[in-house]
Amino acid sequence: MKEFSLRSVIDRHNLQPQKKLGQNFILDQNITDKIARSAGVIEGQTILEIGPGPGGLTRSILKQNPKHLYAIEKDPRCIAAIQEIGDPRLSIIEADALKFDITTLPSNIKIIANLPYNIGTELLMRWLDNISHLQDLTIMLQKEVADRITATPDNKEYGRLSVFCQWLCDIHIAFDLPPEVFFPPPKVTSSVIHLKPLVTPRYPADAKTLQHVVKTAFNQRRKMLRGSLKSLSPDIEGLLRSADIRPDARPEDITIEAFCRLACLVHSL
8 A cells, every 4th residue: 555644635635623523533554553453353354444534544454454344434525535545345334323234234343443532432332232243343432431331340430331341242441542642632531442242241131121220220320229220110129139239239339240130130020
C-alpha cells in the first residue's frame, strides 16, 4: 500500500470532525497499527469496523491481511475518503451502526473499532444480544466506560454493563490512550478493550430475565434490593433469600452469579 498522509485525506475531503457524530480521529499510523495488533490474529479473518473516518485504522487492519473487511460509515464525506483505499477486500457499508443488523454479515466476525463516544455503550449492548455471531471485539471507548465494563462488585463503577459483559465474555483492557493522540483531542482518556465471547454464558440464566432483573436493580442503585426489586414479586424478600441474597443489600454488592440465581427464580415464577 502506498504511503499516504491522513492529514491530507482529511483536508482533501473536508473531514473536520463533527461533534454530533462523536468523531475523534487518530492520525498516527503507529497507534492504529497497535490497535490492530491488539486484536490478535487478523490474517484470513472477517473483520467489521465501525466509523472508519479517514481510514487510519482501516489501513492498519488491511495491512494484517484479513479475508475481508466490512466498514460501516454514515458520514458521506468519510465514505468518499475510504473509497480511495481501493482494496478489493474492503466493503464499505453506508449505514447507521445503531440500525445495522450484524447478523446479515458472515458469522464468527471480529469487530475492531474506534467507537464514536456518543454511541459506544449502546452499540456494545446491542452486540451483546447477538454475541454468538461474533468471534471477539477489540474496541476503543472512553476509559470510564471500560472501567465500568471491567468493574467488580463493591465498586462504584459496577453496574448493568459490568454484569452483562462479564456474564458473556472474558475481558481485558489492552492499553489506554491519552487525549492528545486524537484530532481533535477529547476531554477524556480512552481505552482499548478486548472482549472474547464465552462458549456459554458464565452462569445459567435466561438472558431477557437477567437483563430485566439487573436493569431494575441498578435503576435505583442506592436503594436496598427489597425496595428496588419489589415489582418483581409480591414476596421479593423471600425470593432474594432463596437466591442467597440479603434483602438489605444494594445492587453493587451482588455478584454476577447471584444475579443469575435470582434471574432463574424470577424466570420460574
